[in-house]
Amino acid sequence: DQQVKQNSPSLSVQEGRISILNCDYTNSMFDYFLWYKKYPAEGPTFLISISSIKDKNEDGRFTVFLNKSAKHLSLHIVPSQPGDSAVYFCAASSGNTGKLIFGQGTTLQVKP
C-alpha cells in the first residue's frame, strides 16, 4: 500500500516557465512533508519542506503548497531552469520515528 504517491512519472517544461510537481498521500498522521531532488548515481538533495500546520512555504524559486483536506501537496518551480532537470521525490514523515516515506518520483526535464 503506497502511502505517498506521485502519479506523474515524468514532466517536460520549457525553460523560464513554471514546473508543478504533484504528490498525494493517504496517511492523515503525516505531519511533515519534504521534497528532494536526485541526479543519477547521487543521493537525494533536500530542497524544501513544510509542516502540516502551514499551507505554503517558499524558498527562492521553490514553493511548496499543502492542502491537508485533499491530502495533496505540490512543488512549484519558477522560473524553471535546465539545471532543474532531475528526479523529484516527495517524502512524508510522522511523529518522532524519523522515518521518511517516499513517493515514486517524477522526472522533470526542463528544455532550453
Next chain:
Amino acid sequence: DTEVTQTPKHLVMGMTNKKSLKCEQHMGHRAMYWYKQKAKKPPELMFVYSYEKLSINESVPSRFSPECPNSSLLNLHLHALQPEDSALYLCASSQARTAGTEAFFGQGTRLTVV
C-alpha cells in the same frame, strides 16, 4: 559542513564475502539512517539510529548488520548477500529523528552482488 560522506562509492562483492559500508557526518546530527534504493524505485528505510542506539529496524534480513560506533559514524556490515541485494545504499542524518528535521543524504554506495 552539510555533508554526509559514504565510502566506498562502488562495491562489487561475491555472495560469500563480508564487506562494510561506511558513513560519516560532522554536523552534530544525532539521528542516522540507512536507506536502500533499487533502480527506478524510491528509497526505502532500513534502519534508524537515534543517539547511537538502534531505534528502528524495518524487518531487514540479518545478513545486513548496522553499527553506530559513535555519533558521527554509521556502518553497515554485509555478509552472505544475494544478487537481489544489489542496489544503491544511502546513508542519511538529521538533527533528531522527530518530524520537522530534514534528513541530509550521502552520495550512496552502489553495491553489486555477484
